[in-house]
Amino acid sequence: MTDGTGIAQSLLYKCKEFEHEQEIRLIYSGPDRKCPNNIFNCSIEPNTLFDSIMFDPRIDESLQKACTAAIQNLDCNVKLEISNLYDLPNDFSFHLN
Template sequence: FRIGQQVDWSLTPESDAQWRVYSTVVKDPKTGRNTAAEQEGVKVRTTPRTLLSLLWAASLTPPEDACFLGQVEYMSQERAAQRVANEVARERLNAFGGGLGHAETLLVKRDPFKHETEVRLVYVEHRDGCGSDHIFAVPFDPNSTFEEVMLDPRLHPDDVKEREAEFSSLGFKHPVKKSNLYQRVLYEIVLDERGWSNALTLPVAA
């Protein structure tokens, strides 16, 4: 964690937009391999309980007022501003006070980002002087934290094999597989008219 920020997760199983925002694939025109592997992203799956437990275990202040996990609420900019105004008018100097109050201010985003269905893991640091780097470290074991790793759906099969081997060499014991988001799907439709039937197969591309 960087103090004053949050770690973002999503409830959306698959998202074209998120792959394109958080992962870069630049294919070699001859081989089809990714030439931007260092900017390549992966999608990891875990549970809310696992994330919050990690944060509680690492907390340097009482975790019940420092560690939070919440689903982001999406609204118009006008509504968000009105919510802040109402809270300040009601609570005055105590508006958004305490750990929970601080965390709640980070659980609001504008409507254009609604597709993210975001969940935020928030740590509120109550102590003065957190160090010059403003970093809060949360130790974790990938094998006990992540249930699955999903690779970019645009990767070449040889890239996929290479990534799978890399994860295996690092001791990761859970599934590592390529997303099938862009995989073609075949639908077979049976037409039955005047005593005859034909099967029509339609390829559907993403």
């Protein structure tokens, strides 16, 4: 039996490709079965906390539109973008012989 420290530490690993996100991860570790809920609510000011919100480029268009509307309905005015992580470089070319 472990105290879960190793599992928590593994959740702190950040892939190099995503370092630009500068995300913050909050991890709660408590006694098994002592937590009444696995969702913790906290109040934030999104316009202060976020510089931008970036969607995964594979997101379904209808889901992206719904998320955008929900974000805007919260009076969140941060920049909304779709990631170009999987885009080909501008100078990419491929030739078949």
